[in-house]
Amino acid sequence: MARNIVAVLTHHFVELYSKLLPIPCFLCGDFSQHDALCKSCCADLPWLTQCCQRCALPLPVDGICGSCLNQPPPQRQxxxxFRYESPVNHCIAAFKFQQQLVFTRLFASLLASRQRQRQEPLPQLLIPIPLHPTRLRQRGYNQSAQLADALSRLLTIPVNKTSLIRQRNTQPQSGLRGRQRQHNLKQAFALHKPLPYSHVALIDDVYTTGHTVAEASRCLQQSGVEQVEVWTIARAIRHY
Ligand SMILES: [Zn+2]
Ligand SMILES: [Zn+2]
Structure with missing residues (x-):
């Protein structure tokens, strides 16, 4: 509870501070704006436009990629x-380790405005991909949870950060290859109790191989959530 109050106060303080005083753009150092990035650097980011609806792989036109046609992932969308490439990878590293609050605000507002444009109904609940308690203690906070909180405020969708838990402290996916990655995440997630929602969005910072969100989506579906979608800042692309 005390931690929540501190997080809310810190959020309001940074909001106020950044409205009063300009912040240097993280990429070009321009002091003329109040966001993590200036408008021109933001416009130059590798925006992901046409892509696979199921896994966000870039495609020449919107549709479903061959891999999702062959083996559909559990998430519907x-x-x-962005594409996870320079300079977005540096911005996400800053979001994780140094300038969390200003980047959380930027990424959340960009994701929220994308979601406001959609035709289909918004999900009823946001769930950030959880960290294992040991990892959470080491890092001190979960950046996906911060993003989910900010999205929840902007879109007035409730957020749940306690029901989905990481029951095994899996090895970092980055140190593993193909099948090892998939095996590493088996039974990684569990749900405390069934959720009274049929449509949920999982929030994660980067979609790498998709194994993490797929495993979390399966866990939610096995507990009765009919429709799971994934919202992420950037999509990593192998051989791109
Ligand atoms: Zn800039
Ligand atoms: Zn796909």
């Missing part, structure tokens, strides 16, 4: 703002 994946939204990603």
């Amino acid at each position: 994946t939204f990603a703002l």
Whole structure:
């Protein structure tokens, strides 16, 4: 509870501070704006436009990629703002480790405006991909949970950060290859109790191989959530 109050106060303080005083753009250092990035650097980011609806793989036109046609992932849709390449990878590193609050605000407002444009109904609940308690203690906070909180405020969709838990402290996916990655995440997630929602969005910072969100989606579906979608900042692309 005390931690929540501190997080809310810190959020309001940074909001106020950044409205009063300009912040240097993280990429070009321009002091003339109040966001993590200036308008021109933001416009130059590798925006993901046409892509696979199921896994956000870039495609020449919107549709479903061959891999999702062959083996559909459990999530119905994946939204990603960017391709995970320079300079978005540096911005996400800053979001994780140094300038969390200003980047949380930027990424959340960009994701929220993308979601406001959609035709189909918004999900009823947001769930950030959880960290294992040991990892959470080491890092001190979960950046996906911060993003989910900000999205929840902007879109007035409730957020649930307690029901989905990481029951195994899996190895970091980055140190593993193909099948090892998939095996590493088996039974990684569990749900405390069934959720009274049929449509949920999972929030994660980067979609790498998709194994993490697929495993979390399966866990939600096995507990009765009919429709799971994934919202992420960036989509990593192998051999791109
Ligand atoms: Zn700039
Ligand atoms: Zn796909």
